Amino acid sequence: MRLTIIHPCIGRKPGQKYIRTWQMEALPAATLAGLTPKDVEVRFYDDRMEMIPFDESTDLVAISVETYTAKRAYQIATEFRKRKVPVVMGGFHASLCPDEVAQYAEAVVCGEAELLWPRVIDDARHGRLEKFYRQSDRPSLAELKPDRSIFRGKNYLPIGLIESGRGCHFKCDFCAVQTVFGATQTRRPIDRIVAEIQAMKRDRKLFFFVDDNITSNLAEAKEFFRALIPLRIRWVSQSSINAAHDEEFLELLVRSGCQGVLIGFESLNPENLKDMNKSFNMMRGGFEKALANLRRHRIRVYGTFIFGYDRDTVDSFSATVKFARDQSLYIAAFNHLTPFPGTPLYTRLQREGRLLYERWWLDERYSYNRIPFQPRGMEPEALQQNCLGARREFYSWRSIAQRGFAPVNRSDWFMWRNFYLINALHRNDVSLRDHYPLGDESWQGQLLNAN
Numbered sequence: 001m002r003l004t005i006i007h008p009c010i011g012r013k014p015g016q017k018y019i020r021t022w023q024m025e026a027l028p029a030a031t032l033a034g035l036t037p038k039d040v041e042v043r044f045y046d047d048r049m050e051m052i053p054f055d056e057s058t059d060l061v062a063i064s065v066e067t068y069t070a071k072r073a074y075q076i077a078t079e080f081r082k083r084k085v086p087v088v089m090g091g092f093h094a095s096l097c098p099d100e101v102a103q104y105a106e107a108v109v110c111g112e113a114e115l116l117w118p119r120v121i122d123d124a125r126h127g128r129l130e131k132f133y134r135q136s137d138r139p140s141l142a143e144l145k146p147d148r149s150i151f152r153g154k155n156y157l158p159i160g161l162i163e164s165g166r167g168c169h170f171k172c173d174f175c176a177v178q179t180v181f182g183a184t185q186t187r188r189p190i191d192r193i194v195a196e197i198q199a200m201k202r203d204r205k206l207f208f209f210v211d212d213n214i215t216s217n218l219a220e221a222k223e224f225f226r227a228l229i230p231l232r233i234r235w236v237s238q239s240s241i242n243a244a245h246d247e248e249f250l251e252l253l254v255r256s257g258c259q260g261v262l263i264g265f266e267s268l269n270p271e272n273l274k275d276m277n278k279s280f281n282m283m284r285g286g287f288e289k290a291l292a293n294l295r296r297h298r299i300r301v302y303g304t305f306i307f308g309y310d311r312d313t314v315d316s317f318s319a320t321v322k323f324a325r326d327q328s329l330y331i332a333a334f335n336h337l338t339p340f341p342g343t344p345l346y347t348r349l350q351r352e353g354r355l356l357y358e359r360w361w362l363d364e365r366y367s368y369n370r371i372p373f374q375p376r377g378m379e380p381e382a383l384q385q386n387c388l389g390a391r392r393e394f395y396s397w398r399s400i401a402q403r404g405f406a407p408v409n410r411s412d413w414f415m416w417r418n419f420y421l422i423n424a425l426h427r428n429d430v431s432l433r434d435h436y437p438l439g440d441e442s443w444q445g446q447l448l449n450a451n
């Protein structure tokens with residue numbers, strides 16, 4: 001049996017290559033390949049960087065779908081299904097909108113694939129695919145063995161992506177992770193992660209633990225960091241702010257090789273944080289105290305901010321950028337609020353009649369960075385333009401030079417050199433994705449309905 005795994009891109013402008021800035025290995029594809037029985041011949045195509053050979057013969061196609069990549073995924077599915085090849089879709093969007101995804105696939109996997117995938121393969125082998133495969137509780141991650149051989153010959157950034165845990169116990173109203181994982185976290189056995197790192201260490205200068213929140217369980221995270229110390233690696237991850245108030249934790253972070261953490265600050269306005277169910281961000285002295293602690297330990301911060309919550313006005317932007325500059329953030333993201341389907345936020349905006357496009361991810365009028373809802377404190381256009389303005393200001397040469405000079409950002413030679421590279425890339429990216437199409441604009445025809 002031959003299986004073709006596809007990682008779709010967000011979209012493409014006619015005759016142009018996809019934006020190539022942040023191309024990291026597609027871990028969902030490697031995870032799926034690792035779960036596939038060994039007698040199945042696996043091929044993998046990354047739509048972000050190569051053409052998909054639709055005419056190559058195969059028995060089953062597996063596509064990962066996120067909300068932003070849904071339209072493109074359905075185009076790809078249509079191409080294969082026109083050629084009579086059955087398509088299975090899974091991933092976050094498939095878990096959030098199974099009925100929509102089912103219109104374009106023979107089978108949909110809702111939730112995590114660890115226990116379901118061998119059954120899907122067996123059913124496909126025997127020509128008896130079911131429409132839905134649902135995983136309701138959380139499977140163990142103990143046997144997780146991503147098969148990275150599928151990446152051979154592809155030109156990814158030399159960053160090792162590894163999962164140490166999956167899910168987060170917080171319930172932020174905009175986050176799809178809480179919807180899919182029910183605000184729970186599962187973790188992998190430490191010895192398995194260590195073995196995976198050992199095997200990858202030679203050709204990776206930096207590791208990225210892609211956990212939704214590596215500090216969701218502080219006690220287990222500490223134990224994990226202790227095991228990382230002897231490996232002498234450099235790593236980055238995503239964390240909630242509570243970790244920045246725990247001295248033992250911060251010491252372990254540094255000793256284990258942590259170079260930086262992404263923290264979702266989201267908003268400087270406590271009322272906004274309350275609305276998004278993220279008041280814990282203000283704990284123990286709030287952002288300033290947390291950032292001072294992180295700086296003291298030389299942990300760099302990728303701060304992410306969201307604009308468009310109900311208390312935001314056009315004045316919120318400059319105050320936030322000033323804060324990000326004053327705090328010498330290594331990098332920062334200034335994004336508009338996005339209502340992902342299935343989230344409490346989406347339901348609220350829908351109930352309040354504030355969605356400008358019901359299913360923005362499929363709407364012909366929608367493109368990347370367009371505001372899909374009606375904000376309260378400004379017009380959608382002002383929200384979009386001010387997000388762009390915030391990025392421009394934060395990634396101005398003046399701001400880059402100023403932040404690059406901060407002790408926290410230049411304390412490690414490797415990270416200091418990369419500071420300029422990464423900031424220059426972000427500067428270049430400021431408006432690159434603006435009005436980028438969802439789906440391949442040059443794709444012709446109708447999406448083929450599977451129902």
Ligand code: B12
Binds near residue numbers: 111
């Ligand atoms: C790492 C990461 C990134 C990296 C990408 C790295 C890369 N390889 O290119 C970076 C930082 C660049 C990134 C960017 C973005 N990301 Co991101 N990212 C993640 C994160 C944290 C981990 C992804 C991962 O590798 N997980 C490990 C794999 C193994 O898990 P998995 O994808 O869930 O797969 C399992 C199942 O879903 C299922 N499955 C997945 N695919 C398939 C396919 C088939 C056929 C089957 C059967 C099963 C299946 O099986 C797997 C094993 O159980 C996820 C959160 C998460 N927990 O997944 C967010 C997440 C995927 N990202 C998200 C978003 C929104 C974005 C951005 C749009 C953010 C932004 N504003 O710019 C961008 C652009 C994304 C894009 N498509 O281009 C959202 C997507 C929400 C949604 N509704 O689609 C998520 C879920 C985070 C969130 N809090 O909501 N991201």
